[in-house]
Amino acid sequence: MTYSEQATAVRRTRPPSSSAVLKTGITVYGCGQDEAAVFRELAPRRGVVPTITEDAVSEANSELARGNRCVSVGHKACIENSTLLALSRVGVEYLSTRSIGYNHIDVRYAESVGITVGNVSYSPDSVADYTVMLMLMAVRNAKSTIRRADVHDYRLHAVRGKELRDLTVGVVGTGRIGAAVMDRLRGFGCHIVACDRRPETSADHVPLDEVLRLSDIVTLHTPLNADTRHLLNRQRLARMKYGAFVVNTGRGALLDTDALVSALESGALGGAALDVLEGEEGIFYADCRNRVIESKSLLRLQEMPNVLISPHTAYYTDHALWDTVENSIINCLKFEGEKQYG
Incomplete structure (x- = not known):
């Protein structure tokens, strides 16, 4: 049942x-x-x-x-x-x-x-579960692995995966969903740092720039408003640890998408897992198989082997x-x- x-x-x-x-x-x-x-x-x-x-x-x-x-x-x-x-x-x-x-x-x-x-x-469990799933898929190169297997190429990927217990995860926004994500991550044994204007959870709370400097994975769980729009902009993405991953199951505009594309293309970031995307309106939740996608950033991100895209479905x-x-x-x-x- x-x-x-x-x-x-x-x-x-x-x-x-x-x-x-x-x-x-x-x-x-x-x-x-x-x-x-x-x-x-x-x-x-x-x-x-x-x-x-x-x-x-x-x-x-x-x-x-x-x-x-x-x-x-x-x-x-x-x-x-x-x-x-x-x-x-x-x-x-x-x-x-x-x-x-x-x-x-x-x-x-x-x-x-x-x-x-x-x-x-x-x-909050729906989004929290999905967030951790995206983290695991990102650090284990799931997109490339599955695509290769789909065409019967069963060789190991050139890049080995990472284990969460060896990583530092930065949680930006520690409300109900962010707190539920941290609860799950503790079971993996990874180090958690967090950032929130009103810290209420038991975690190492540090300023945002310190989260970006320390974290192998940064996951976004803040509301979208005038203060948080493009919270991760070009300057902040440049402060992230080399090879780090960005996970976004919050709102698309928390990330400056053009800046994200540039950081991924340069190799500064290791990858991204995005359930939400700036400009998703009119695309996500629609059958677009027989229409032209006008979002160049979406098309570019979907081409990248180290980027996972899903259509705002974490809550569902x-x-x-x-x-x-x-x-x-x-x-x-x-x-x-x-x-x-x-």
């Missing part, structure tokens, strides 16, 4: 929530079939009537939210301010994004037109999907309750 089947079986034994009498309406935008199935299962138990569309929220489909104060949106596309204004005009007062980050929304503008923005939490597990939908519904119900009881 899968996790989602187990979770479903457990939840079926629970009595309906007392909030069921509210009969709250929520318009759910950018909802894939997997999310829709969970919404349709969970919403009635919470007394929620969902209006579901696979289309991303836009000015053109804002009318779908008329009559509902709450909407739930995906993270796969940026939300224009004109869309936020249109939502406010049809009566939307609360927007729950089904993601931890909300860099795809102008939160200040939303507030200025009367919309409160909330994010969701989900198990049964457990995290359930958490995301359930918490989006809960966010909206809390907002409705606050509005009702003030």
Whole structure:
């Protein structure tokens, strides 16, 4: 039985929530079939009537939210301010994004037109597991090894792999996901250094430049905002240890992609493993097999034998999907309750 089947079986034994009498309406935008199935299962138990569309929220489909104060949106596309204004005009007062980050929304503008923005939490284990997997694949030359095996070339790779216990890993951002990554890394016996503006975890916390100088692997787990955009720029990448690896499962724009390409081409970096990429919008989550990819940096990175690319999928597990939908519904119900009881 899968996790989602187990979770479903457990939840079926629970009595309906007392909030069921509210009969709250929520318009759910950018909802894939997997999310829709969970919404349709969970919403009635919470007394929620969902209006579901696979289309991303836009000015053109804002009318779908008329009559509902709450909407739930995906993270796969940026939300224009004109869309936020249109939502406010049809009566939307609360927007729950089904993601931890909300860099795809102008939160200040939303507030200025009367919309409160909330994010969701989900198990950090999904991203933490994936991050460690990418680290292992990077230091063991997995991309080249698998590609050679696929064409029946079973010779050993010219470059030997490395063992995590012999390496220093720098964790930039020690929130829930960064802390979960460190928990996993301790089992491998590697040395861990960390950097965070508000250090709360038991690790060797040092300034960012010191993390870059010491680390054989640097992994990024900070939110994306004006202060962290291009956190690893050309100057900081140049300070990294020769032959080090960069892992990014946070947000693409934490890395200056052009600078990363240059550092990889020069041989200064040993490789990169990227689940997120600057400019991924409109490419990741789409079937691009029969279209031209216009991102030169993506194409160049995918050519490199020491670079792993995956399409922003680290979070995508049964457990995290359930958490995301359930918490989006809960966010909206809390907002409705606050509005009702003030």
